[in-house]
Amino acid sequence: MLESEVQAMELLSAEVELSTSPLNSNNENERTRKTWRQRISDQVCDWDNCKEEFYLSFVGSHAFVKNRCSKCFVELRFYIKCTACLGSYCYECDQRQHLTSPFHHRTFLSEMHSKVLLPTQFVDCNGGLINQDVFVPCVAPNTCASCSENGTLRAQCGPEKIAVIKKEGRFDLTWTEFICSSCTAVISAKQSDFVASGWWPGSPNTKTYLFSMNLLVMWNHLSHKTPGTS
Numbered sequence: 001m002l003e004s005e006v007q008a009m010e011l012l013s014a015e016v017e018l019s020t021s022p023l024n025s026n027n028e029n030e031r032t033r034k035t036w037r038q039r040i041s042d043q044v045c046d047w048d049n050c051k052e053e054f055y056l057s058f059v060g061s062h063a064f065v066k067n068r069c070s071k072c073f074v075e076l077r078f079y080i081k082c083t084a085c086l087g088s089y090c091y092e093c094d095q096r097q098h099l100t101s102p103f104h105h106r107t108f109l110s111e112m113h114s115k116v117l118l119p120t121q122f123v124d125c126n127g128g129l130i131n132q133d134v135f136v137p138c139v140a141p142n143t144c145a146s147c148s149e150n151g152t153l154r155a156q157c158g159p160e161k162i163a164v165i166k167k168e169g170r171f172d173l174t175w176t177e178f179i180c181s182s183c184t185a186v187i188s189a190k191q192s193d194f195v196a197s198g199w200w201p202g203s204p205n206t207k208t209y210l211f212s213m214n215l216l217v218m219w220n221h222l223s224h225k226t227p228g229t230s
């Protein structure tokens, strides 16, 4: 749109506003109105003024700094930073926190290195990388199928691998099973347990993929509301 047309629209809308607003007799309000060009120019100026501060803050957030663990407050020689929890953790607290939260974006930071960690990668006491199986977060059934006790099932890793697909990408995890604290029976999670937890299987008969329900909802909106998407 031509600039003259924009200015004409602004003049028209200013006239309408002044004629309908109860403040139309307020000369100060009239004087402080800015044109579109002035408003954009002020915004550019505001961004210019804080550009360096924001840049330093962004770059600094990826650097190693002397730190304490956000959970246990131990002094850290190296740490794991999580952008989902917004915390920096020692290797022990990281394991406690993220063995059951595999979808957080974590970075291992030391004075010499930084590395983005997979959901199954953790750090040992010397700062070395270790691999550990992580199960798909799943709501445990209320009742143990073996002893009929309520609330005794706890999730743990099963023997099979499974790929979980979310908006953020693919996560290679382990099928979930439940162990009963009363009768010690081990029960593999059913696909219906995953559906109840927001994960839909790629196929009812295979244990290959689980799709996040949020991803399927987003895909439904994209394919039905956005022309040209199929």
Ligand SMILES: [Zn+2]
Pocket (backbone or CB within 6 Å): 069, 070, 071, 072, 073, 074, 089, 090, 091, 092, 093, 094
């Ligand atoms: Zn800690």
Ligand SMILES: [Zn+2]
Pocket (backbone or CB within 6 Å): 082, 083, 084, 085, 086, 097, 098, 101, 104, 105
């Ligand atoms: Zn986290």
Ligand SMILES: [Zn+2]
Pocket (backbone or CB within 6 Å): 144, 145, 146, 147, 148, 149, 152, 180, 181, 182, 183, 184, 185
């Ligand atoms: Zn039981």
